[in-house]
Amino acid sequence: MNLSYWEIKSWLTNIDYTIVGSGIVGLNCALQLKNRFPKAKILILERGMLPQGASTKNAGFACFGSLSELIGDLKTHSQEVVFKLVKKRITGLHLLRTTLGDDHINFKQLGGYELFSKTDGLFEQCQSQQFEINTLLKPLFKEDVFSFKPNTFGFENCHEHLGFNQFEGQIDTGKMMEALTNLVLSKGIKILNNVLVEQFSEGNTSVNIKTNQFECSTNNLLIATNGFASHLGIAEVKPARAQVLITKPIDNLNIKGTFHLEEGYYYFRNIDNRILLGGGRNLDFKGEETTDLNQTKRIQSKLEDLLKTTILPHTPFDIDQRWSGIMGVGGQKQPIVKQVSNTVFCGVRLGGMGVAIGSLIGKELADLIP
Known part of the structure; x- marks a missing residue:
């Protein structure tokens, strides 16, 4: 890249902290x-024109886990770990709202719902463990989180009762990231887009960074690339593609709130009188373990089928857009926030809960710096 003396001097010299992502x-x-560190020189390097992972591509759920999802977590995590996970998500959502303000992210607490198949026994399992989960979470919320309500939305081919979570909210993902970016830039922090960090090497007092555009050095390197973290040597994180579609506007769309199916592997909501629907990773876990942002016919067909048979069974609709985001997952749901080496740190593996815990993980990552 043909950089001038001025560009190198102003953007790429005497960098205290470089953040990837x-x-x-x-x-x-x-x-x-x-x-x-008010006087520190901070540089953020972003591989995409916009944030390339999931921050601008998610569904905008301000959630901390559906009832069936938390029951599923208890199969592989202790009660103590699940409680700490939910607490971290609640703390993160509070920090997000405090940092930006509800108006700037269009936060609305309309509640969250869960649809159940009539045949897989998940409703009965949730019903039997509802008291256990509510008891587990009562110290956080001071009242019951999960209840059941009749299906009044016209959903078909599902159980006549829906799970309900009064504390779940929703945001406008685009407004959130726009407000967050503007706030960062207003502090004098620099962001360079379309810069892919290809590798780095640690010296005695600094880290040398090689990108697709230039090379530079920094006093500290902080990796915040979540689903792309394995590219930079964080092997505990696997990418997980989330495919999404959105309909064209639908007249008299009476669906309000956020909705989950099949332990959170499918999710939908009303945004601007459109249905935004995503998920289906459980149809092909191995195939969706990718950083490729394309879509597949198998999952997109399943999403359309859900719209036709369950969500909008008697309402004509047209698909307006399709896209994908890349999450970071692993064998455990706890995020990885750690010092990798002397001057390299990482905050990754958000497990599909980026809106909820992203603000907190960012803070915890910065707090690793001595």
Whole structure:
């Protein structure tokens, strides 16, 4: 890349902290670093024109787990770990709302619902463990979180009762990331887009970074690339593609709130009188373990089928857009926030809960700096 003396001097010299990834985690990390070290020179490198992972591509659920999802978590995690996971998500959502303000993210607490198949026994399982989960979470919420309500939305081919979570909310993902980016830039933090970090090497006092555009050095490197973290040597994180579609506007769309199916592997909501529907990773876990942002016919056909048979059974609709985002997952749901080496740190593996915990993980990543 043909850089001038001025460009190198102003953007790429005497960098105190370089953050890889301009998503929720990276931007919040930068804000926390600036609060702690007001005179520090902070640079954020982003591989895409916009944040490339999931921060601008998610469904905008301000959630902390559906009833069936939390019951599923208890099969592989202890009660103590599940409680701490939910607490972290609640704390993260509070930090997001406090940092930006509800108006700037269009936060609305309309509640969250869960649809159940009539045949897989998941409703009965949730009903039998509802008391256990509510008891587990009562110290956080001071009242019951999960209840059941009749299906009044006209959904078909599902159980006549829906799970309900009064504390679940929703946001406008685009407004959130726009507000967060503007706040970061207002602090004098620099963001360079379309810069892919290809490798780095640690010296005695600095980290040398090689990108597809230039090379530079920094005093500290902080990795906040979540689903892309394995590219930079964080092997505990696997990419997980989330495919999404959205309909064209639908007249008299009476669906309000956020909705989950099949332990959270499918999710939908009303945004601007359209249905946004995503998920289906459980149809092909191995195939969706990719950083490729394309869509597949198998999952997109399943999403359309859900719209036709369950969500909008008597309402004509047209698909307006399709896209994908890349999440970071692993064998456990706890995020990885750690010091990798002397001057390299990471905050990754958000497990599909980026909106909920991204702000907090960004803060925790910055707080690793001594």
